[in-house]
Amino acid sequence: MDTILWIIIAVVVVLAILLALAAARRGGARKQQQRRVEARARRSEGERLQQVAGGEQQAAEQAAATAEAQKREAEELRQRALRAEKEAEARRAAAQETAEEAERHQREAERVDPDR
Secondary structure, eight states, rough: OOOHHHHHHHHHHHHHHHHHHHHHHHHHHHHHHHHHHHHHHHHHHHHHHHHHHHHHHHHHHHHHHHHHHHHHHHHHHHHHHHHHHHHHHHHHHHHHHHHHHHHHHHHHHHOOTTTT
């Protein structure tokens, strides 16, 4: 009877160990599955963020191109304004010179013919 009791206890212990190992494997498999799911979710989120970043990059490049075009246009307008200002100054100087010359001619005319 002692031997049978020891055999039953050994079988029960072996079964308990096997059940514990099976439970540990299931738990490990669940954890591994959870890690796979999380990894898949991270990859998916990473891809989505890359797409968003690509769209943002395109928008930024387009905004930079627009800003550059506007900068060139503003510089062109500034150059035109400077040329117009120089031309206006030249015309003012020419008008002043013409007025001075007209005044000299008038003085000369009055000196030559005071009755006039």
